[in-house]
Amino acid sequence: xxxxxxxxxxxxxxxxxxxxxxxxxxxxxxxxxxxxxxxxxxxxxxxxxxxxxxxxxxxxxxxxxxxxxxxxxxxxxxxxxxxxxxxxxxxxxxxxxxxxxxxxxxxxxxxxxxxxxxxxxxxxxxxxxxxxxxxxxxxxxxxxxxxxxxxxxxxxxxxxxxxxxxxxxxxxxxxxxxxxxxxxxxxxxxxxxxxxxxxxxxxxxxxxxxxxxxxxxxxxxxxxxxxxxxxxxxxxxxxxxxxxxxxxxxxxxxxxxxxxxxxxxxxxxxxxxxxxxxxxxxxx
Numbered sequence: 001x002x003x004x005x006x007x008x009x010x011x012x013x014x015x016x017x018x019x020x021x022x023x024x025x026x027x028x029x030x031x032x033x034x035x036x037x038x039x040x041x042x043x044x045x046x047x048x049x050x051x052x053x054x055x056x057x058x059x060x061x062x063x064x065x066x067x068x069x070x071x072x073x074x075x076x077x078x079x080x081x082x083x084x085x086x087x088x089x090x091x092x093x094x095x096x097x098x099x100x101x102x103x104x105x106x107x108x109x110x111x112x113x114x115x116x117x118x119x120x121x122x123x124x125x126x127x128x129x130x131x132x133x134x135x136x137x138x139x140x141x142x143x144x145x146x147x148x149x150x151x152x153x154x155x156x157x158x159x160x161x162x163x164x165x166x167x168x169x170x171x172x173x174x175x176x177x178x179x180x181x182x183x184x185x186x187x188x189x190x191x192x193x194x195x196x197x198x199x200x201x202x203x204x205x206x207x208x209x210x211x212x213x214x215x216x217x218x219x220x221x222x223x224x225x226x227x228x229x230x231x232x233x234x235x236x237x238x239x240x241x242x243x244x245x246x247x248x249x250x251x252x253x254x255x256x257x258x259x260x261x262x263x264x265x266x267x268x269x270x271x272x273x274x275x276x277x278x279x280x281x282x283x284x
Contacts, residue, residue, distance in 0.1 A: 006099050014057040014094040022168060024052040026161045029083050040074050047071040053090050070099050077110050079117030083160045085109035087167020109175055126152060
């Protein structure tokens with residue numbers, strides 16, 4: 001950590017970085033987590049990614065050393081949205097802002113980018129693609145798995161190269177916009193999370209043997225055909241009911257996505273246990 005110095009020696013604003021340099025930073029960002037450790041987080045990878053741009057911004061060797069020094073302080077990017085934070089930091093570096101401002105913006109932007117990655121990409125985009133591909137995968141269509149993997153990979157790569165240019169061009173303006181929209185993004189992620197969990201349950205109910213075992217056991221008894229029809233329709237309603245339940249838990253009870261997924265796993269374990277017991281009973 002750089003102590004005592006808060007300003008660069010050369011305070012003249014640097015020339016704008018070209019696309020080639022920004023692309024180099026984006027390419028290096030793939031290795032940000034390669035040197036992750038408990039002491040400095042992803043600082044080594046973060047600084048390594050910024051080096052091509054910092055060398056062009058700071059022609060003074062002392063300023064370059066100072067810049068690399070404070071960019072080696074603890075940082076946790078958490079996602080490929082980190083290139084957006086990199087772009088904003090490089091914008092401040094080019095303006096030769098004071099170090100405390102750059103530190104503060106770097107920390108804030110990485111927190112925002114991490115949240116944005118989970119809310120927008122993981123819970124909305126990737127989950128939607130996954131739900132669209134699951135039926136084909138369940139039917140043995142390998143192409144569905146390949147489509148999901150390819151779509152996710154393309155999005156991750158393209159976003160890295162696009163976001164660094166957006167961050168560099170917008171500077172702190174993008175941070176202000178994200179701060180204003182963070183509550184809307186959080187609410188949207190909760191809603192989408194509920195529908196995602198519900199959608200996955202709908203797909204899962206098609207393949208849960210517990211319901212089929214239970215229905216066949218009941219049909220072998222003296223229940224009427226009407227009751228049997230109702231029981232056959234119940235598995236299809238589970239997903240709809242669960243969607244509303246999880247929507248309520250997420251929006252009204254402020255449950256986290258992790259807690260809701262844990263509930264689903266617990267219910268799944270219970271269903272498997274019931275299926276096993278009923279299967280043993282019917283076999284006897």
